[in-house]
Amino acid sequence: MSSGGVLAAVRAGRLSSRPSWPVAILGALALGLAVAPLALPDWLTFNLHLALGKSLVVLAVALLLRAGLVSFGHGLFFAAGAYAVAFAARAGINELALQLLLAVVLATVLAALLGLVLARYRGIFFSMLSLGFSMMLYALLLKSYHLTGGTDGLRVRTPTVLGADLDREAFRAVAFYVTLAAVALGFYLAHRFASAPLGYLARAVRDNEVRVEYLGVSVRWTLYWTFVLSGALAGLSGSLTAYLIGHVVPELAYWTTSGEFVFAALLGGFGHVLGPLVGSGAFEFLRTYAFKYFAYTWQLILGLTMLATILFLPDGIWSLGHVARDLVRRWMRSSKRAA
Amino acid sequence: MIELAIGVLLDGLVFAAVLFLIAVGLTFIYGVLRVINLAHGSLYAIGAYAATSAVGAFVAAGGHPYLTYPLLVLTAALVGVLLGPLIERLFLRPIYAREQVIQLLVTFSLFLILEDAIKLVWGVQSRYADTPYAVLGQVSVAGVSYSVYQFLLLGVALAAGLLLAALIHRTRFGKLIRAVIADREMSTALGIPVGRVYTAAFAIGTGFAALGGAFVAPTLAVSPALAVEAIVLAFAVVVIGGLGSLPGAAVGALIVGLARSTAVHLAPEVELAAIYLIMVAILVVRREGLFGEPELRRI
Secondary structure, eight states: OOHHHHHHHHHHSGGGOOOSHHHHHHHHHHHHHHHHHHHSOHHHHHHHHHHHHHHHHHHHHHHHHHTTOOOSOTHHHHHHHHHHHHHHHHTTOOBHHHHHHHHHHHHHHHHHHHHHHHTTOOHHHHHHHHHHHHHHHHHHHHHOHHHHOGGGOEEOOOOBBTTBOOOHHHHHHHHHHHHHHHHHHHHHHHHHHHTSHHHHHHHHHHHOHHHHHHTTOOHHHHHHHHHHHHHHHHHHHHHHHHHHHOEEOGGGGSHHHHHHHHHHHHHHOSSSTTHHHHHHHHHHHHHHHHHHHOTTTHHHHHHHHHHHHHHHOTTTTHHHHHHHHHHHHHHHHHHHHHO | OHHHHHHHHHHHHHHHHHHHHHHHHHHHHHHHHOOOOTTHHHHHHHHHHHHHHHHHHHHHTTOOGGGHHHHHHHHHHHHHHHHHHHHIIIIIGGGTTSOHHHHHHHHHHHHHHHHHHHHHHHOSSOBOOOHHHHTTOEEEETTEEEEHHHHHHHHHHHHHHHHHHHHHHHSHHHHHHHHHHHOHHHHHHTTOOHHHHHHHHHHHHHHHHHHHHHHHGGGSOBOTTHHHHHHHHHHHHHHHHOTTOHHHHHHHHHHHHHHHHHHHHHOGGGHHHHHHHHHHHHHHHOTTTTTOOOOOOOO
């Protein structure tokens, strides 16, 4: 059987029947997020902005998790996107759109190159190799002091938006909506990807890659394109976050940063495309509150939360929705019977 | 020129000794339990902190400086015996049946937990225990002076490696470990208490990490950044040598140690990058590492 035939069978089957309600939820979510800065206090908007910006890199990590790959090196693309913004400004490119484009292109090229090697690795070896690459970038950023400012990092200057010079406050508002639009676009892309043959294949690879190969599909290229998309999203995420923080440092490429992305993806759950959005939000708020109230034990709280998630909620916060839906259905059924 | 060569060689060997002590536990735990322990660096840091406390209290109580060496070993053993089984039972046992990926994440959360636990117990200020280091004094090699303690580190690493090799290849317990590594299910069927072998192996790995920490502690300021740096370097070592291989850990430690000292002496700015470059190069060329065995793909 050709791979096309198999895919058609998969598409015709239960797997492809997507309920239409997420679209409505998406709309409501986008609207809610769009008016949020008007209604929320500044610090909360900042957290929301940060969570949105980072949700794309969490999504990037989640796409790979769906394929059974744990990247402990996505900080590499995140940092590449962030530093691209800082370097672009230094090279005299001050336009926001151009800077974002540069960041995404750089991250995509990096992913396309590294993916050639990484797509051959699985399990622990994939994690280690991605960690190794990321730490190499960290070392380079740290030691090329004259270029990158070493541990001090680089300041991100406020760019022009479509040629207009904005002050810090106005730019922050613009940046929020740019981030929101980018996140919407990124998640839409990921949704299309996940419901396209390639996306299903990536999931099938996780279940059993040898059988996928018996279908006549190249596992390596499936993972390669997943990786490239993932790297591009991570780069975009890095650049968006750089504008908000206003500063880029080598720690963005450190292995613990990558670990936090994996944590957020796991927290939200990677079974559904929107899981990473929830995960990123939950992670940022958890960290902010843990840091605020337990300044000396916030990592401990993060670790315990992660353990609890793995042990008791293996499909992440998103799966709580299914639990709730089942409860509601059962309740409705029983109330019908009563009536 | 000759001073430089000796400097590179000695610094490299000393650094390799420390790396070996950390990495040998990591690779041993992976060999038996098939779990990559991201919290291994934290166990090393706990060993170092425990050593500062123990040595500090001992010296304050008027103990003889030369008795601090057995004290360091004792501290490490204590950390291994107390903490190892606790962590294995509490955190690892529930997840042996889960994917490798999940196991990696559990040890990552353990790393986060231990990071703060260490700060809670020992604070964020640097701690010192330099009595064992200072009391041995200096020795001159080819005109460059070295502290005798560094040679002691070499001896400790060598002894630890030989001890572990003897344990695995010369004792009954070692036979059990090798049986469990070879075939877990068959070992269970034959009545080998696999769970207890796992606990013991993890405790031994923890003990070695703590031993590394305890003997490094006198040479530096023990601070909270110790764990996070140690684990990635130990990673590089075991990946280069091959996961689960003891000779691999030794050779990997030598490669990383000598590469770092060469970089430090000749081109300091590439020091860190050089280590990861070697790690990546080895993974790309031979993913199972220099001494590892390739894994078969299962259908």
